[in-house]
Amino acid sequence: MNKDELYDITMDHMMNPRNYGKLEHPDGQGIGKNPDNGEMVIVYLKMDGDRIEDIRFQAKACMTTIIAGSIFTESVKGASVDEAKEMVQIMLGKLDQMPPEEAACSEMVAQAFLAALDHYEAKKSDPDAIVPTHMISRACAVPETEETK
Amino acid sequence: MAKRLFTTVHEGWLKLLFSSFAVNDREWGEKLYDYSEILYRHLRFIENLYVKKKIEYSYERPAITLEFTTEGEAAMFCDEVLARIELQLSDNGDPLAKRMLSDLGYIRKTLHREFERNAKITAFDKSLKLDGIELEKSSLDALVLFLFEESYKEYELVVIYSYAQTVVDDKRLIEIFQIMIDESKFHLKSFARMMAKMGILAVPRMVTQEIYRFDSLEKFLAEGIDEEKAAKEQCRALAEAVDNEALQQFFDFINYQEDYHITLMEEALERIK
Numbered sequence: 001m002n003k004d005e006l007y008d009i010t011m012d013h014m015m016n017p018r019n020y021g022k023l024e025h026p027d028g029q030g031i032g033k034n035p036d037n038g039e040m041v042i043v044y045l046k047m048d049g050d051r052i053e054d055i056r057f058q059a060k061a062c063m064t065t066i067i068a069g070s071i072f073t074e075s076v077k078g079a080s081v082d083e084a085k086e087m088v089q090i091m092l093g094k095l096d097q098m099p100p101e102e103a104a105c106s107e108m109v110a111q112a113f114l115a116a117l118d119h120y121e122a123k124k125s126d127p128d129a130i131v132p133t134h135m136i137s138r139a140c141a142v143p144e145t146e147e148t149k
Numbered sequence: 150m151a152k153r154l155f156t157t158v159h160e161g162w163l164k165l166l167f168s169s170f171a172v173n174d175r176e177w178g179e180k181l182y183d184y185s186e187i188l189y190r191h192l193r194f195i196e197n198l199y200v201k202k203k204i205e206y207s208y209e210r211p212a213i214t215l216e217f218t219t220e221g222e223a224a225m226f227c228d229e230v231l232a233r234i235e236l237q238l239s240d241n242g243d244p245l246a247k248r249m250l251s252d253l254g255y256i257r258k259t260l261h262r263e264f265e266r267n268a269k270i271t272a273f274d275k276s277l278k279l280d281g282i283e284l285e286k287s288s289l290d291a292l293v294l295f296l297f298e299e300s301y302k303e304y305e306l307v308v309i310y311s312y313a314q315t316v317v318d319d320k321r322l323i324e325i326f327q328i329m330i331d332e333s334k335f336h337l338k339s340f341a342r343m344m345a346k347m348g349i350l351a352v353p354r355m356v357t358q359e360i361y362r363f364d365s366l367e368k369f370l371a372e373g374i375d376e377e378k379a380a381k382e383q384c385r386a387l388a389e390a391v392d393n394e395a396l397q398q399f400f401d402f403i404n405y406q407e408d409y410h411i412t413l414m415e416e417a418l419e420r421i422k
Contacts, residue, residue: 011275014297015351016214022357058357063297066354 010067017066019073023056028123030115031133032108034061041069041112045120050080057112065105072109081117088113100138107136154237155195155206161230162188163213167352168223170341171215171272177263181227182338184256191249193311198245200315208308208361213352215273220266228260272345279347280395288391295387296344301353302380303337306330308356309373317366325417332406339403370418374411381407 001009023044033040039061046054055077057069072091076084088110095103111134122129165188169181199206217223231253238246238253277289284292310326310333317323344350363369381404388400 008275011293011349014293015273015349016212017354020212020354022209058359060360063294063301 009071013067013070014063017070019056019070019077020066021056021058023054026056026116028116028118028120029131030112030117030119031131032110032112032115033133033135034104034108035135039065039108041065041108043073043109043112043116045116047120050082052076052079052081052084057109059108061105061108062101064102065108068102068106068109072106072113076113084113085117095138104136104138107138111136152206154234155192155199156210157230157234157237158188158192158195159208159210160213161227161234162192163210163352164230165227167213167215167341167350168217168227170338170345171217171270171350172220172223173268173271174220174266177220177266180259181223184227184259187252187256191252194245194249196311196315207358208312208356209358210355212354215350215352218270220268220270221264223270224260224263224266228257228264231257231260271348272350274348276348279343282393282396285392288393291387291390292396293347293349295383296340296347296349297351298383299380300337300340300344300351302376303333303340304353305356305360306333307337309361309369312361313363313366313369319420322417322420325413328413329410332410336403336406339399366421367418370414370421374414374418377407377411377414381411 023046026044027047028043028045030043031040032043039059041057041059041061044056045052055073057073059065059069072087075087079087091106091110095107098106115132115134118132119129122132162185165181165185169178169185172178172181196206198204215226217226235250235253235257238250277293279292307330310329314323314326314330317326341350384400384404384407388397388404391397391400
């Protein structure tokens, strides 16, 4: 994929984010949160056995998070849990190559999804299991130091 | 039924509003804008009625994709949702329903006369050109991101302050929230028209209940002041980043308006303390 194609895809997700919103009576629900600024992502899952039948997300966050959520949810919809977890690992593995704010946004989406999977598993033994929140490990921006000032 | 009508009228408001931004014929665009304002007023009339009757409603709604290629198709796109509102109202004989049906009937007749318009819509062509202004790649990227962020933010503010008006009794607070609604609408219009010229026009994502419903008015206002300050800073940074005098003047102009919003919100915060 060349740069122009990538730009076009990103623009498309900005203009029409996929899977944004809620699912009524989800099988799993999880929150990914940035403890530094209160930004958060909620992921809702509808499962068909081991397969992700439907997925939605909502965010109190910047546009970069919306793009990440839109691309990610489109990728995992219809995938098995194992396939989706593999995609998450690939995504998390690439965070170091991203600018800090983009890495934090992508991690927030990934953590919300992992929290939703945890919730789905927990509900099998406890239907009233609490919706889990995963905190992200990265700051949205590199803290200002004497060297970077 | 009640929840569905509110959601459909909300959808109708946004479809007329963003169609008004999309068309290049500005006289027709302004007419659509006026119609969208009528739909917004319908939404608020219904909201006030529901609040009075304690009927549950929500500003949450499905995503809206602008799917039309000509001005005639834009008229059909708007007509479709207005027809659905009419169907949902037809069993109801109260004065508000009658008023709404009369408005919808008139607007739909006007729209029907425009179905044959064949002027092309360029608002989604991703041209990234704005009034012949040449911008460097970094300035252009900053501007695009800003427009997406802020068009959502302004829509979010219209929703938040509309809802906020229904939970306060103080006259001055209601007045302040109305000023904020009107100003946010103007900002939304300004940003969305720029997006249309650049071929990146889109309806913002929905505002969830978790965002527009608040438990504490004081906390809501305090956070709102922080958000306005952040918006002001973003505007100032963008004015510096774009290497174009006309754009810089525009963002400074918006920036000074944000200053006044902060003053108003501080006044609101003082009143409830």
